[in-house]
Amino acid sequence: MTNYQPQSFVNRRVLKINVGFLLAEGVGYQRTIELDLPRVHVADDLALDYLRGKLRLSRNSRGILVQGKLRMPVISECSRCLDLTLVPVALEIEELYSFPASPDILYSVDETGILDLAPLLREEAILATPMGVLCRPDCAGLCPECGQNLNEAACDCKQNDIDPRLAILAQLTKAAPSND
């Protein structure tokens, strides 16, 4: 993930949205913002690529409600063959930013009217990171004996489709002394 063009980098400042106009309006006022970011750092340890989608910011009595769905591809390892594969991920966002800040609410709009999406997107991206990804539904995985990627080629290891419980029996048989 290192060969990105520097011009495609977007500063984290784009995630700081000035919502002063919404705070000034009455409850129920809303505005939709569109994100289409080639690459943005949401934290020092996390950058998101090709983040796209719309968020609706609504003024309510407690602050600003942020709702919407964002999409991005995530690079993940196939759980069978360990090849890197791109997985489309959707972030379902529904979060209240309190105004003024409240001890019971995780996120808040600061006194200058800035709503920072970065910490929220960081949390959502971590939660949405897929587990048990497969590069394709019928991925053949790696040979447990020699490590050969069986999607690319077969190996010379003995392929036995024996039930693992039967495999134990087969081993016992093999280990038994022969009396010939």
Ligand SMILES: [Zn+2]
């Ligand atoms: Zn695979």
Ligand SMILES: [Zn+2]
């Ligand atoms: Zn093998």
